[in-house]
Amino acid sequence: MYQTVESFIQDYRNESESTxxxxxxxxxxxxxxxxxxxxRTLGHLAWHLVPSGGILHPTGLTFDAPPERSAPPATAAAIAEKYRKTADSLMEAVRTQWTDEKLQETSIVFGQPWKNGLTLYLFLKHEVHHRGQLTILMRLAGLPVTGVYGPSKEExxxxxxxAPAL
Structure with a gap:
């Protein structure tokens, strides 16, 4: 769970760069x-990584995002660009709309009382989870994979x- 706005911003900035x-x-x-x-296809999974209201909606945080469950764009470049813009908008929203104290407030998410700092933490873990799935589909598609927490085979x-044998 995040205790400070800045700790989320730092983590999310690093993770979103990898994504x-x-x-x-x-x-x-x-x-x-x-x-x-x-x-899901690789395109649908990639589009799912673009932040939307979803898990963050019940907290009242507002940022520029595509509508929930909207169809993915037809091009990879459009998905990547929308991800970058939306991630930037999300970080700016957390920075300007919330304080460290706001992270301690509780919202009802999926029928459960969650502190906003926990919601941000689980939002980020959700992205990391699907990013792992993305790398598998990228390998199946014959695409190069960039390292996230260490070098990829190509790197x-x-x-x-x-690359070290496992």
């Missing part, structure tokens, strides 16, 4: 990649090293 790098590696063709019939190779 943005991955989204920038998508191609229009890759957006149709699916893991299995009946599951190890670029510095002349072999």
């Amino acid at each position: 943005s790098k991955l989204l920038s590696a998508l191609t229009d063709e890759s957006l149709r990649q699916e893991m299995a019939p009946g599951y 190890w190779a670029a510095i002349g090293m072999e």
Whole structure:
């Protein structure tokens, strides 16, 4: 749970930069990649990473975001650009609309009383979770994957090293 607005901003800035790098590696063709019939395509998953009201709506935080459950754009570049703009808008909203004290206030989210600092924490973990799914679909689509918490296989190779075996 976040105790300060600035701690969320710092974490989200770092995490959103990683997400943005991955989204920038998508191609229009890759957006149709699916893991299995009946599951999200890479394009739908990428669009799901763009912040929307969702989990944050009950807290009263307002920021410029696409409508909940809207159809994804047709191009990878449009998804990546909307992600960057929306992430920036979210950080600005938290910075200007909330105080550290506001993070201690409780809102009803999914029928449960959650402190706003917890809601921000779970919002960020939700993005990290789906970003992991994104990297798997990117591999299946034959796209390069950028490292998030360490170098990817391609990044190890670029510095002349072999990725450690697991």
